[in-house]
Amino acid sequence: MRLTTKGRYAVTAMLDLALHEGRGPISLADISTRQKISLSYLEQLFAKLRRNDLVKSVRGPGGGYQLSRSKDSIYVVEVIDAVNESVDATGCNSNGDCLDGDACLTHHLWCDLSSQIHQFLSGISLEDLVARKDVQEVSKRQDRAHQLLNTIEMEAVV
Numbered sequence: 001m002r003l004t005t006k007g008r009y010a011v012t013a014m015l016d017l018a019l020h021e022g023r024g025p026i027s028l029a030d031i032s033t034r035q036k037i038s039l040s041y042l043e044q045l046f047a048k049l050r051r052n053d054l055v056k057s058v059r060g061p062g063g064g065y066q067l068s069r070s071k072d073s074i075y076v077v078e079v080i081d082a083v084n085e086s087v088d089a090t091g092c093n094s095n096g097d098c099l100d101g102d103a104c105l106t107h108h109l110w111c112d113l114s115s116q117i118h119q120f121l122s123g124i125s126l127e128d129l130v131a132r133k134d135v136q137e138v139s140k141r142q143d144r145a146h147q148l149l150n151t152i153e154m155e156a157v158v
Contacts, residue, residue, distance in 0.1 A: 007085035009037050010045050014079050017055065018071040018126040019139045025057075025064030033149065034142045045083055052082035072127035077118060087121065089113040 016031045028046060032039040046065060049055045056068045067074060080087065090110040092098035098107055129135050 003080070003087060004085060006045070006083050007080045007087075009035075009041065010049065010079050010083040010085070011076055013037065013042060013045060014049065014054065014067075014074070015126060015129050015135070016139075017065060017067055018074075018130050019135070021067060021071060024062060025066050027064040030064075030146065034146050048083045049079070052078070054078060054082055067126070070127070071130060072125050074126045075122055076124045076126075076129075077121040080121065087114060087117045089117065 012035050013031050016035055017026055020026050020030075028039055028042045031037065032042055046055060046057075050057060050065075053068050054074060055065045057063070057065055077087075086093075088094055090098065090107060091104075092107070094111055094114065096103040096107055098104040
């Protein structure tokens with residue numbers, strides 16, 4: 001099973017949004033800087049997240065994105081599904097044509113694993129992740145680095 005970059009980045013960006021909730025709309029540029037994800041890639045992901053009602057955009061000066069619902073009601077699996085990602089552990093995309101057009105010996109094992117992964121991710125909300133101490137520590141480190149970068153850029157302008 002391999003979750004591609006698209007799914008990983010979508011979950012990472014949504015978690016960043018959840019961690020910074022309460023500070024007003026969060027710009028994609030800030031998420032891009034903190035998470036080292038291309039701004040244009042984030043724009044593509046957020047278009048899908050917005051279409052799936054996971055985020056809402058705020059236009060104008062100081063605009064950006066906010067969660068469309070509380071972080072305790074947005075689950076990781078929703079984010080992955082919203083960007084058309086799958087958590088399929090089979091080699092045949094669950095088609096059952098893995099061995100010369102038929103199911104292989106382990107096809108149903110991998111289907112069961114895919115189901116377990118999907119169920120696992122269905123039980124983890126953004127709030128669950130925000131509450132984790134390890135996530136909070138990483139976020140604080142990223143925020144410090146982001147603030148330092150902003151300070152350096154401001155001094156360079158002056």
